Amino acid sequence: MLDDRKLAVLRAIVEDYVSTTEPVGSKSLVDRHNLDVSPATIRNDMAVLEEQGYIVQPHTSAGRVPTDKGYRLFVDRLSGVKPLSPAERRAIETFLAGAYDLDDVVTRTVRLLAQLTRQVAVVQYPSLTRSSIRHVELVPLASKRLLLVLITDTGRVEQRGVELPDPIEEDAVTQLRAVLNACLDGRMLAEVASVVAELPQRVTPDERPNATAVFSVILDSLIERHEERVVVGGAANLTATDFSKGLREVLESLEEQVVLMRLLGETGDHSSLTVRIGAENPVEGLRSTSLVAAGYGTGDQALARLGVLGPTRMDYPTAMGAVRAVARYVGQILAGS
Amino acid sequence: MLDDRKLAVLRAIVEDYVSTTEPVGSKSLVDRHNLDVSPATIRNDMAVLEEQGYIVQPHTSAGRVPTDKGYRLFVDRLSGVKPLSPAERRAIETFLAGAYDLDDVVTRTVRLLAQLTRQVAVVQYPSLTRSSIRHVELVPLASKRLLLVLITDTGRVEQRGVELPDPIEEDAVTQLRAVLNACLDGRMLAEVASVVAELPQRVTPDERPNATAVFSVILDSLIERHEERVVVGGAANLTATDFSKGLREVLESLEEQVVLMRLLGETGDHSSLTVRIGAENPVEGLRSTSLVAAGYGTGDQALARLGVLGPTRMDYPTAMGAVRAVARYVGQILAGS
DNA sequence: ACTTGGCACTCGGGATAGTGGAGTGCCAAG
C-alpha cells in the first residue's frame, strides 16, 4: 500500500512541520532531507498520501500538513522514543531526589515534565487502591464531629470530616480508633471494603450508629472518591502554540478534575506509553491536542498516570522519551521512600 | 485641583472603557451619561485629566484610556463597592455550604470567585499561625523515618516526613507522641515555637537526638514553611482579555507559588479590601493586571487572603463586592466547622 | 472665567488592488 519511500516522505513531513510550524512543500523536503529523488517524484508520493488521508493542504498550492491519521502512523511505525540526554537524566534525578513528601514529589514532577517538554504536564496522584493503610487516626472536632485521617504507605494522607448521628465520648473515640487500627493496619486498600463490612460487630451496640457513620466515610474516601486528583503545570506553554480561539477551551478543560481524570483514566493498560492524538481524545475541548501518557508506580503495578499535553503538532519522540523517563524515576522515588 | 465635573468625567471614562474596551471620546461620553454640557467642555476637562496623568490617548486623535493612576483615583474616591444581588448571595451560600472539608472549601471558593467575577481567582490556604493544634500524630514509616502529621482546629492537616539520626523503637515513638500531645494540644501555633524549645528536657537523654529531629521539623513546618499554598482558578478567563503577548507572563506568574504568596502576602492589613492596580503590583509579570483581595478568617482575625486578578481594566466595584462577600461567607463556613 | 460651536487637522484601521513566490498538477519524455 505505502511503499518505503512514501513512509519516509511522511516521516519527513511530520518532522519538518513539527519543527517549522509551516506547511511543507516538495522542494524544501528534498533538500532538508537527503532523499535522492526529484521534487516531482515527491509530489506524486504526496498526492497518494493525501488521497489516503495522511496529509492535507490547508489551501491549494500550499505545502502539506499531517492529519491526525498521519501523526498516528508516524507514532506507530515511523518513529521511536527518543532517549533523554545524560544531562537531562541527571537533572531529573537530582530534582526529584530532593523531594521530601508525596505532595512534593508530585509538584516537582509536574514542573519537571513541563520544563522538559515545554508542554502542559499532567500528573495524577498515586491511586489509593493499590497501596495499603499505614495508620488510621480519629480526632474529635466537636461532640458530633470527627476528623478521620488515613495514612497510606506511599505517604499519602487522606482526610475527611465525619458527621456523627450521636454525641461521642472521648474514650469511645479511643476505642473506635483502636478497633480501626487493629483491623486495618497494613491492609491493602483494595481489601479494606470487605474488612470494614464486618466491623460493626466489633463495637458495642450503643456505639454502633456512630461507628457506622465513620465506616461509611472510610468506604467513601476509598471508593466513591477514589477519583484521584490530577495536578496540572506549565499551562503557560500553551501560549507558544497558536490555538487562537481554542485556547480558552483548552484552559477550561484543564481546570476540570473530572475531565482530566477521563483524559488520563481511559488510557488502557498501565506502564506502557499511551499516545492519544487529536480527535482520538475522549474530551470535547481537547480535540486539537495530543496526549502522551504513561503509568507509574512502585514495582510493576501502575499506581497512577502522568503525561504531557500539547498541540497535535508536537514532538512525539521527545515527549515520549521524557514521559517514559520521568515515569520511571518517579516510580523509583516512590518505591524508595 | 479637580473640580466635581472632572471627577465625574473620569468616572464616566473608566466605566465606559471597562464596559466597551475601547478608548472613549468626548462625544460618546456626553450622550451615554447625561452630563448636560457640550463635548467641547468635556474635551477641556479631558485635557486637564490627561495633563495630570489620569488618562492617556493611545494615539493622537483617539479616545482616552484611564491610566493606573486614573483607576486608583476611581477606586479610592469615585466608586463604592457594588453589593451582590440576593440571588448571587444565595448561590454563594448554598455552594459553600456543601463543602465537607477544608480542601473542599478552598476548591469551591476558588471556582466560585472565578465564576462570579469572570476573572482569575486566587485563594490562600488558612494560615497555620493563627490557629491552634488539635492533634499531633507520629507514624513510623521505617526504622529511621517517621511521618509527622499536625492537625489544626481549622481542620487543616499538615504532613511532613522526618529523617531520624538513629533507629527508633515502636514504644519510643509512642512516648514521643504522648509528650508531644501533652505539651502541644490546644496550643496556638504562634506559641508552639517557645514550647518546643523546652521539649528536649522532657525525653530521656538517649532519645534526645531523634526527638530533636522531630522538633525541628515541627518548627520548620510552622515557620520556615509557613508560606502557605495558594490555589488558582479560572485561568481560562484570561483569554477573554487580549493580553496578547503578556498572557504567557501572567500564566507563568500564576504557577509560581512564591509569586502568588508575594502577591497576596504583601497586602497590608487584613479584613479590609485591598486593591492593587497595575504597576503598584510587586510582581514583575503582573504589571498589567490588578488584584482585588481581602482577608478572611474566623472571628475578626484574618487567617489568610483571597481575591481576584484581572486586567487593570476590570470592573472594580463588582469585583470588590464579590470578593468581600465571598470572604465573609468563607469565614462563616470555617467558623462553623 | 467658563462654556460652546466651528473648523482644520491627525491618524488608525478597514477596504481595495497589485505583486511575488512557493507550491501544485499534469504531461510528455527518458
Add this chain to the structure above:
DNA sequence: CTTGGCACTCCACTATCCCGAGTGCCAAGT
C-alpha cells in the same frame, strides 16, 4: 516509475486610499 518543464493557483505581503472618529484651538457667547 522518475523527471524536467510549464502553466496555474492562491496566500501573504505591501502599497494606497479614504473614511470617520476624535482632537486642539480659537473666537464668540454668557
